Amino acid sequence: MKNNDTIAAIATPRGHGGIGIIRISGPLVTKVAYVILGKIPKKRQAEYLPFRNKDGLILDQGIALFFSSPDSFTGEDILELQGHGGPVILDLLLQQIISLSGLRIARPGEFLERAFLNNKLDLIQAEAIADLIDASSIQAARAAINSLQGIFSERINELVELLTNLRVDIESTIDFSEEKIDLFSKIKIESRINNLITRIDSIQNNANYGCLLREGMKVVIAGKPNAGKSSLLNALVGNDVAIVTPIAGTTRDVLREHIYFLDGMPLHITDTAGLGHSFDEVEKIGIERARFEIEKADHVLLIIDSTTTPTPIIDQYIYWSIIDCLPTNIPITIIRNKADITGEKICISEIKGYPIITISAKINLGVDFLLTYLHKIIGFTSSTEGIFLARRRHLDALETAAKYLGQCKLKLTNYYANEIELLAEDLRLAQQALSEITGEFSSDNLIKKIFSTFCIGK
Numbered sequence: 001m002k003n004n005d006t007i008a009a010i011a012t013p014r015g016h017g018g019i020g021i022i023r024i025s026g027p028l029v030t031k032v033a034y035v036i037l038g039k040i041p042k043k044r045q046a047e048y049l050p051f052r053n054k055d056g057l058i059l060d061q062g063i064a065l066f067f068s069s070p071d072s073f074t075g076e077d078i079l080e081l082q083g084h085g086g087p088v089i090l091d092l093l094l095q096q097i098i099s100l101s102g103l104r105i106a107r108p109g110e111f112l113e114r115a116f117l118n119n120k121l122d123l124i125q126a127e128a129i130a131d132l133i134d135a136s137s138i139q140a141a142r143a144a145i146n147s148l149q150g151i152f153s154e155r156i157n158e159l160v161e162l163l164t165n166l167r168v169d170i171e172s173t174i175d176f177s178e179e180k181i182d183l184f185s186k187i188k189i190e191s192r193i194n195n196l197i198t199r200i201d202s203i204q205n206n207a208n209y210g211c212l213l214r215e216g217m218k219v220v221i222a223g224k225p226n227a228g229k230s231s232l233l234n235a236l237v238g239n240d241v242a243i244v245t246p247i248a249g250t251t252r253d254v255l256r257e258h259i260y261f262l263d264g265m266p267l268h269i270t271d272t273a274g275l276g277h278s279f280d281e282v283e284k285i286g287i288e289r290a291r292f293e294i295e296k297a298d299h300v301l302l303i304i305d306s307t308t309t310p311t312p313i314i315d316q317y318i319y320w321s322i323i324d325c326l327p328t329n330i331p332i333t334i335i336r337n338k339a340d341i342t343g344e345k346i347c348i349s350e351i352k353g354y355p356i357i358t359i360s361a362k363i364n365l366g367v368d369f370l371l372t373y374l375h376k377i378i379g380f381t382s383s384t385e386g387i388f389l390a391r392r393r394h395l396d397a398l399e400t401a402a403k404y405l406g407q408c409k410l411k412l413t414n415y416y417a418n419e420i421e422l423l424a425e426d427l428r429l430a431q432q433a434l435s436e437i438t439g440e441f442s443s444d445n446l447i448k449k450i451f452s453t454f455c456i457g458k
C-alpha cells in the first residue's frame with residue numbers, strides 16, 4: 001500500500017525539554033526541506049541549520065537529519081528537525097510545515113504503521129516498540145528489546161515455514177493419490193505434526209511469561225471486615241496507602257489497585273471491602289464491587305483473623321462459608337493474619353488443598369515469606385534471557401493455532417484417510433492464526449486498531 005500524503009508530528013513529549021524533534025515522512029519531504037532549510041541536507045548526516053518560516057524568518061536553529069527512501073525508519077523520505085524543546089517553538093514550526101499543501105499531522109502510530117506497511121518491521125516488532133516505550137520495569141524493557149530484535153518473530157516464522165512445507169506435502173498427496181495416505185506417510189506426517197505441537201507449546205510458555213511481564217498479575221485481597229486486608233496491602237506495597245483503623249468496614253468501597261514489582265513483574269494488588277453480610281447500603285455496594293474484582297483475579301489472598309479463629313480446623317465454618325462464595329477457578333491462598341497477637345509461628349501449611357500462610361501484616365512478620373511464596377507459585381524468575389514480550393492477542397492466536405494442530409493430529413490418529421483434505425484445512429487455519437501474529441495476514445481493521453493505540457509522533 002502506498003501513501004501519497006506526507007505526514008508530520010512532534011516526536012518528543014510535550015513540555016519544556018532540552019531538545020524537541022519534529023519528524024516528517026513522505027514524498028514531499030524534500031519540498032519541506034527547501035522551504036524550512038533552504039536546501040536538502042546530506043543523507044544521514046547531521047547538519048546545523050536555521051529553521052525558517054515561508055517568509056524567511058528564523059524560528060529556531062537546530063540539527064536537521066535527512067534519510068532518503070527506502071533507507072529510513074518508515075521506508076519513505078524522512079526529515080527530522082531537532083530543535084529546542086519548547087512547546088511554542090515546536091508548535092510554530094509544525095504549523096509552518098503542515099500549512100504546505102499535501103502535508104498533514106500524523107495520526108497516532110502512523111510512522112510505525114508506514115514502517116510496517118513498507119516491510120521495515122513486522123507487527124510483533126511494531127508492538128514491541130510501543131511496549132518498550134511503556135515498559136514499567138527493566139525486565140519488561142529487556143523482553144521488549146528481545147521482541148524488537150526479532151526473537152519472537154523468528155520463532156513464529158520458523159513454525160510457519162514448517163507448517164507451509166507440511167501443507168504442501170499433504171496437499172500434493174491430495175492432488176496425486178486417491179486421497180489415501182499409506183502407513184509410512186502417516187507416521188512421517190504424524191511426527192512432523194508432533195514436532196509442530198512441541199514447538200508451539202514452547203512458544204506458548206515463553207509468550208505466557210512475556211505477557212505476565214507486560215500485564216502482570218492481579219492479586220485480590222479478600223476477607224471478612226477487620227481481618228487486616230488494608231494492613232496486608234500496606235505491608236506488601238510498602239507504604240501507608242490504605243486507611244487502617246480497627247473499626248470493621250473501613251474499606252467501604254474497593255480501593256484502587258496498587259502495583260508492586262516482583263522481579264519486574266507488576267503485581268496489581270487490590271484491597272477489597274469486607275466480605276461480611278452487611279446491612280449498610282454503602283457497604284453492600286462495596287461488597288458487590290469486591291466480588292466483581294475477585295472474579296477478575298489471577299490469585300486471591302483470603303485473609304483470616306487468627307485471633308478469632310484459633311486453628312484453621314476449628315473454624316472451618318468461617319473458611320468455607322467465604323470460600324464457597326468465591327469463584328472456583330481462581331487459586332486461593334489463605335492468610336492467617338495477626339500472628340503478633342496469637343504468637344503463632346510464621347509458617348506455611350495446608351487445609352483441603354488450600355495453602356495457609358501465617359503472618360502479621362501489622363508488624364511486617366512473614367510478609368517477605370509471602371512474597372517469596374507468590375514468586376514461587378507464579379514460577380517467575382528475574383532472568384529475561386530469551387524471553388520476549390507478548391500480548392494477549394499473541395496468546396490467543398497461539399492457542400488457536402495449537403487447537404487446529406491438535407485437531408489435525410486427532411484426525412490423523414483416527415486415520416480418516418479419506419479426510420486428508422480436512423487435515424490440510426486444519427493446517428491452513430493454524431498457519432493463518434500464526435500469520436496474524438506477525439501481521440502477514442492480518443485484516444486492515446486489526447492493523448488500524450493496533451496502530452491507533454500508539455502515541456502521537458510514533
Ligand SMILES: Nc1nc2c(c(=O)[nH]1)N(C=O)[C@@H](CNc1ccc(C(=O)N[C@@H](CCC(=O)O)C(=O)O)cc1)CN2
Pocket residue numbers: 067070071072073080120
Ligand atoms: N533521531 C531519531 N532517533 C531515534 C529514532 C528516530 O526515528 N529518530 N527511532 C525511531 O523509532 C529509533 C531508532 N530507530 C530507527 C530505525 C531505523 C532507522 C533507519 O534509518 N533504518 C534504515 C537504515 C538501516 C541501516 O542503516 O542499518 C532502513 O531500515 O533502511 C532509523 C532509526 C530510536 N531513535
